[in-house]
Amino acid sequence: MTEKKILQGFSRLTPLEKLHIAAGNCAHPETTEELLLSFLHPDPQIREILAGISENTISAYPLPYSVAPNFFINGRMYMVPMVVEESSVVAAASSAARFWAVRGGFHAQVHGMVKNGQLHFLYRGDGGKLQEAMPEVEIYLRKFTAVVTAKMEKRGGGIKTIRLKNRTDILPHYYQLHAEFDTSDAMGANFINSCLEEFASGLDQYLGDTPGFHKSDYEPLMAILSNYSDGCLVEASVHCPLRQLDEIVPGMTGLEFARRFVMAVDIASSDVYRAVTHNKGIMNGVDAVVLATGNDFRAIEAGAHAWAARSGQYRSLSRASLDEHDFHFTLTMPMALGSIGGLTRLHPLAAKSMEILGMPGARELMMIAAATGLANNFAALRSLTTTGIQAGHMRMHLSNILMQLKATPEESAVINEYFADKKVSYQAVADKLAGLRNKQ
Amino acid sequence: MTEKKILQGFSRLTPLEKLHIAAGNCAHPETTEELLLSFLHPDPQIREILAGISENTISAYPLPYSVAPNFFINGRMYMVPMVVEESSVVAAASSAARFWAVRGGFHAQVHGMVKNGQLHFLYRGDGGKLQEAMPEVEIYLRKFTAVVTAKMEKRGGGIKTIRLKNRTDILPHYYQLHAEFDTSDAMGANFINSCLEEFASGLDQYLGDTPGFHKSDYEPLMAILSNYSDGCLVEASVHCPLRQLDEIVPGMTGLEFARRFVMAVDIASSDVYRAVTHNKGIMNGVDAVVLATGNDFRAIEAGAHAWAARSGQYRSLSRASLDEHDFHFTLTMPMALGSIGGLTRLHPLAAKSMEILGMPGARELMMIAAATGLANNFAALRSLTTTGIQAGHMRMHLSNILMQLKATPEESAVINEYFADKKVSYQAVADKLAGLRNKQ
Numbered sequence: 001m002t003e004k005k006i007l008q009g010f011s012r013l014t015p016l017e018k019l020h021i022a023a024g025n026c027a028h029p030e031t032t033e034e035l036l037l038s039f040l041h042p043d044p045q046i047r048e049i050l051a052g053i054s055e056n057t058i059s060a061y062p063l064p065y066s067v068a069p070n071f072f073i074n075g076r077m078y079m080v081p082m083v084v085e086e087s088s089v090v091a092a093a094s095s096a097a098r099f100w101a102v103r104g105g106f107h108a109q110v111h112g113m114v115k116n117g118q119l120h121f122l123y124r125g126d127g128g129k130l131q132e133a134m135p136e137v138e139i140y141l142r143k144f145t146a147v148v149t150a151k152m153e154k155r156g157g158g159i160k161t162i163r164l165k166n167r168t169d170i171l172p173h174y175y176q177l178h179a180e181f182d183t184s185d186a187m188g189a190n191f192i193n194s195c196l197e198e199f200a201s202g203l204d205q206y207l208g209d210t211p212g213f214h215k216s217d218y219e220p221l222m223a224i225l226s227n228y229s230d231g232c233l234v235e236a237s238v239h240c241p242l243r244q245l246d247e248i249v250p251g252m253t254g255l256e257f258a259r260r261f262v263m264a265v266d267i268a269s270s271d272v273y274r275a276v277t278h279n280k281g282i283m284n285g286v287d288a289v290v291l292a293t294g295n296d297f298r299a300i301e302a303g304a305h306a307w308a309a310r311s312g313q314y315r316s317l318s319r320a321s322l323d324e325h326d327f328h329f330t331l332t333m334p335m336a337l338g339s340i341g342g343l344t345r346l347h348p349l350a351a352k353s354m355e356i357l358g359m360p361g362a363r364e365l366m367m368i369a370a371a372t373g374l375a376n377n378f379a380a381l382r383s384l385t386t387t388g389i390q391a392g393h394m395r396m397h398l399s400n401i402l403m404q405l406k407a408t409p410e411e412s413a414v415i416n417e418y419f420a421d422k423k424v425s426y427q428a429v430a431d432k433l434a435g436l437r438n439k440q
Numbered sequence: 441m442t443e444k445k446i447l448q449g450f451s452r453l454t455p456l457e458k459l460h461i462a463a464g465n466c467a468h469p470e471t472t473e474e475l476l477l478s479f480l481h482p483d484p485q486i487r488e489i490l491a492g493i494s495e496n497t498i499s500a501y502p503l504p505y506s507v508a509p510n511f512f513i514n515g516r517m518y519m520v521p522m523v524v525e526e527s528s529v530v531a532a533a534s535s536a537a538r539f540w541a542v543r544g545g546f547h548a549q550v551h552g553m554v555k556n557g558q559l560h561f562l563y564r565g566d567g568g569k570l571q572e573a574m575p576e577v578e579i580y581l582r583k584f585t586a587v588v589t590a591k592m593e594k595r596g597g598g599i600k601t602i603r604l605k606n607r608t609d610i611l612p613h614y615y616q617l618h619a620e621f622d623t624s625d626a627m628g629a630n631f632i633n634s635c636l637e638e639f640a641s642g643l644d645q646y647l648g649d650t651p652g653f654h655k656s657d658y659e660p661l662m663a664i665l666s667n668y669s670d671g672c673l674v675e676a677s678v679h680c681p682l683r684q685l686d687e688i689v690p691g692m693t694g695l696e697f698a699r700r701f702v703m704a705v706d707i708a709s710s711d712v713y714r715a716v717t718h719n720k721g722i723m724n725g726v727d728a729v730v731l732a733t734g735n736d737f738r739a740i741e742a743g744a745h746a747w748a749a750r751s752g753q754y755r756s757l758s759r760a761s762l763d764e765h766d767f768h769f770t771l772t773m774p775m776a777l778g779s780i781g782g783l784t785r786l787h788p789l790a791a792k793s794m795e796i797l798g799m800p801g802a803r804e805l806m807m808i809a810a811a812t813g814l815a816n817n818f819a820a821l822r823s824l825t826t827t828g829i830q831a832g833h834m835r836m837h838l839s840n841i842l843m844q845l846k847a848t849p850e851e852s853a854v855i856n857e858y859f860a861d862k863k864v865s866y867q868a869v870a871d872k873l874a875g876l877r878n879k880q
Contacts, residue, residue: 003515007509022507026795049843054504059504061523061789067446067462077445083501090878091495101446145765170710190837198827222824226814228716273556276668280742302720305745312752323864346844347503355466384662388637397630403492404786
């Protein structure tokens with residue numbers, strides 16, 4: 001039974017044949033095919049680039065491509081491209097950027113650019129003896145991988161360290177070669193994985209060639225980079241005198257605002273239910289830049305959240321404080337971004353994002369993304385601790401419903417005014433709109 | 441100085457004016473404007489919907505829209521729409537889906553659909569007395585929010601529980617109302633946030649109206665949903681007799697494959713460097729479905745990774761085991777998805793994704809996304825523990841470089857053959873291609 005329904009050889013069909021089959025699941029297959037095709041770019045070359053990025057591609061999924069101006073970071077003004085499907089993220093980032101631009105802007109720095117990779121293997125021989133041989137093993141492996149590393153070394157990168165880790169606490173006979181890499185302006189996944197797979201062969205060869213070792217004791221399990229980039233940290237911060245926060249909410253002093261803001265961040269440092277949403281808000285900004293520049297947001301997400309849990313408790317990635325005179329707000333997170341390689345040059349709009357940013361290197365791009373994350377975090381907490389977020393969100397929600405109901409600008413104006421002091425729901429808006437339309 | 445460079449009133453400019461300013465940062469402003477405009481959809485109505493989803497929108501960022509066929513889940517065959525910019529994710533998901541379709545398919549279930557929200561507040565009165573009043577407070581708040589909850593209750597959802605949590609361990613006088621919600625097929629963020637903001641006002645009113653309490657003791661801090669949906673878990677699993685794994689790699693028995701596979705998952709359960717990349721691979725599949733259906737991947741990411749750290753150590757979200765006869769592989773993770781509301785109906789392609797999936801409800805969509813995550817995890821570990829991932833990745837890398845260098849199909853064929861047994865790098869491919877072109 002099951003076998004009968006399986007589509008055979010689907011991957012070898014043409015895009016149009018695949019599209020035809022996918023659309024066959026829909027209520028109106030023909031209009032579905034038309035709609036899906038309508039999202040393809042008119043230029044065949046661009047279409048081919050986009051289709052070639054993934055497999056079984058039948059259309060192009062559009063996300064809003066936006067810019068957030070007025071990001072003043074380390075004394076330089078940026079307009080930040082953001083790709084995000086959630087309403088009010090770009091508005092919030094822009095608003096926070098503008099707010100801080102006149103208060104000294106964002107201060108950012110990169111703490112290390114080290115990336116990690118691991119060769120996982122079983123070794124049934126004497127682990128102590130292998131450990132003793134490590135200085136020699138390292139030289140051997142560096143020679144063995146020279147053909148892979150030569151070009152990266154010319155660009156200032158390469159293998160930094162190779163350590164043996166005894167992890168027989170996890171599994172019997174289980175060891176790792178844990179290596180650190182500098183991949184310069186590239187995210188470096190291919191380079192790291194290639195080095196590690198060479199390590200797997202190289203270690204095999206070393207154990208076979210070296211008296212006192214036996215390659216039969218060695219069973220490689222897997223070789224792969226780690227997205228836990230705890231040696232590749234970026235920090236972005238803002239600070240200002242308390243009196244410069246005075247005007248945020250009418251009737252609230254800067255001290256009062258800062259006190260509530262710091263409490264909100266302290267809560268996110270200790271309560272997991274709050275911390276998750278707090279950090280999610282940071283990632284709204286970070287991921288929007290990551291996507292806009294052709295980087296991989298799953299890698300950044302996984303590393304950031306695991307790092308947020310490094311103390312044994314999942315905590316806020318940002319921290320805030322106030323002293324007698326000043327307010328301080330800082331985000332620190334791991335972020336292994338690339339400014340060359342991957343999709344950054346290949347995707348036509350990722351390439352444009354880099355131009356709009358002034359062609360930053362990897363370090364500069366990390367600082368821009370971190371500043372954007374901090375901006376979104378600031379804007380979210382500012383709303384939450386003052387007017388509440390629903391006011392803004394419900395306006396956005398209403399505007400989405402009006403679009404869905406295909407309201408005219410005139411109808412939208414009437415409805416917006418009507419709902420200024422009322423609860424927004426799809427049904428309530430639909431009813432009101434139907435009422436308006438019946439009147440005419 | 442700083443102030444001078446600030447763009448004033450940017451948000452009020454027309455999209456074309458914004459585009460003009462953004463393109464002004466690029467080397468060729470006119471061609472940049474043309475390129476950015478070329479990504480906008482030809483239909484003005486669709487263009488307006490997409491632009492209205494975010495703010496300061498100047499173009500539409502295309503991601504490949506793909507389908508992965510042959511997902512046999514709980515006895516039903518699905519073609520899964522996936523939106524992902526990383527090569528080989530869709531191919532890997534399709535391959536794993538096909539593999540398991542003839543081995544009983546994916547078994548999935550939802551454990552709970554509870555979403556969380558919190559009203560954070562300071563209470564300087566007697567916390568014990570407030571705790572005693574909670575049954576009355578709960579009735580009061582339910583009445584107070586009735587106007588917000590009426591429609592959700594008709595759809596079978598609503599407020600499930602409201603608890604007072606004393607969190608003076610974190611901050612002096614700090615309490616929470618922690619509420620659980622059922623939001624039916626909606627992700628429910630707006631509903632939850634609206635309820636919580638009503639709680640903030642309602643509690644204020646209760647304390648003012650009730651003898652023995654004083655509203656001056658009460659300071660609301662923030663009211664917001666939590667993306668830590670630990671009561672909204674989905675599980676997807678596969679299992680089969682070991683002998684059905686025999687043919688995976690020539691010369692490797694099913695038992696041998698399963699042994700290595702289980703070791704790989706066990707390592708990801710205990711080593712954070714490995715766990716992060718392991719879970720990242722799961723999210724490759726999950727997020728591709730989340731994006732294709734108009735859901736919010738930052739929310740799913742944050743909740744999943746924090747949950748992976750709930751034991752105090754960040755661990756794999758999946759687990760594998762083998763007994764005498766069978767191999768078992770299971771993914772469990774929190775996942776608060778919506779099948780209505782949000783962008784799911786608004787984004788034209790998200791709406792089509794739902795149709796291609798047969799209009800699933802939220803529970804069914806959670807199971808589909810989890811099965812896709814498990815499929816990607818299976819495919820990644822299968823490669824890693826057998827042939828290594830670089831073979832496949834380098835083929836994809838080569839094809840990206842060839843596109844970038846605008847190689848013709850004939851040139852690509854020659855280059856692909858040449859690099860079959862050689863290291864791929866941009867420079868090496870560019871050199872080889874230049875050589876080819878000079879010959880002609």
